[in-house]
Amino acid sequence: MRRLFFLFLLLFSVSFAEAAQSRWNGPSSGEISEEDGIPVLVKHLPDWENVLPNVVFATDIETLRAGIGDKPLFDVVEFSDGTEAAAARYAAGTLVLIEYTNPQAAAYADERIKARIANFPPDSGLVYRKIGNYAAFVFDASDANAAGALLDQIKYEKTVQWLGEDPYLYKRFERYMVSTVKDIFFSTVLFIVVGLAMSIIGGIATGFVFYRLREKRRSALTAFSDAGGMTRLNLDDLSETIPQK
Incomplete structure (x- = not known):
C-alpha cells in the first residue's frame, strides 16, 4: 500500500511538472521559473504575459536574427557561454533584451555597443540602455520618449558582484x-x-x-539725600x- 502511495505521488509530480512547462515550447534556458518553466529573462520583458505568444528567445545570434530579422549592432553582439536574449514587438518598437552572465562581459559588450552607436545618425530609430547585466535595445523606435518609457519598465533584480577588481x-x-x-x-x-x-x-x-x-x-x-534734604548733585542718577x- 505504501509503495502504491509513493508511486501515485511520483506520477502526480511528473504530470504537474509537465503541465507547468506546457506554456513554454521555446529553447531551453539556464534559468527558468519553477512555476511554469518559462525562462526568467522572458518574464523580465514589459507586459510579458500579453507578448508571450510573440516572444523570441535565443541563446545564439542566429536564432535571434531568424526571429526578428537582422538589426543594427548584431554584428558586434557576442553570445558567449550562458548569454541569452529575449525579444518582443511593442508599439514603441522591437525590444531586445540580452543578458550576460557576469558584470565583466556586460561591461565589455557595453563599450563595444556604445562605440558602434557613436557612428549612427541621430534618426537611426535605435535606443540603447545598459541595465545591470542586461543590454536593452529598442529597434525601429519612432518616438525616443516612448522607447525610453518602455525601457524604464525593465528591472534588473539580481545582485551584481565583481569577481575581480571593480572598474x-x-x-x-x-x-x-x-x-x-x-x-x-x-x-x-x-x-x-x-x-x-x-x-x-x-x-x-x-x-x-x-x-x-x-x-x-x-x-x-x-529719593535719597545725604545732605539733610538739601539739593545734591545727581552724579549717580x-x-x-x-x-x-
Whole structure:
C-alpha cells in the first residue's frame, strides 16, 4: 500500500511538472521559473504575459536574427557561454533584451555597443540602455520618449558582484567624496549662519530684558539725600529730578 502511495505521488509530480512547462515550447534556458518553466529573462520583458505568444528567445545570434530579422549592432553582439536574449514587438518598437552572465562581459559588450552607436545618425530609430547585466535595445523606435518609457519598465533584480577588481570603484568613490564634501560644506555654512543669527537675536533680547529690569528697579527707588534734604548733585542718577516751578 505504501509503495502504491509513493508511486501515485511520483506520477502526480511528473504530470504537474509537465503541465507547468506546457506554456513554454521555446529553447531551453539556464534559468527558468519553477512555476511554469518559462525562462526568467522572458518574464523580465514589459507586459510579458500579453507578448508571450510573440516572444523570441535565443541563446545564439542566429536564432535571434531568424526571429526578428537582422538589426543594427548584431554584428558586434557576442553570445558567449550562458548569454541569452529575449525579444518582443511593442508599439514603441522591437525590444531586445540580452543578458550576460557576469558584470565583466556586460561591461565589455557595453563599450563595444556604445562605440558602434557613436557612428549612427541621430534618426537611426535605435535606443540603447545598459541595465545591470542586461543590454536593452529598442529597434525601429519612432518616438525616443516612448522607447525610453518602455525601457524604464525593465528591472534588473539580481545582485551584481565583481569577481575581480571593480572598474567603476574609483568613479563611485569620487562621486561619494564630492557628494560628502558638498553636504559637509553646506551643513557647516548653515550651522555658522544660524548660530550667528541666533547669537545676535539672543544678545538683543538679553540686552532689552536687562534694560527693562534696570529701568523698573530705578523707578521703584525712593529719593535719597545725604545732605539733610538739601539739593545734591545727581552724579549717580539716583536722585529725583526737581520739578521746575
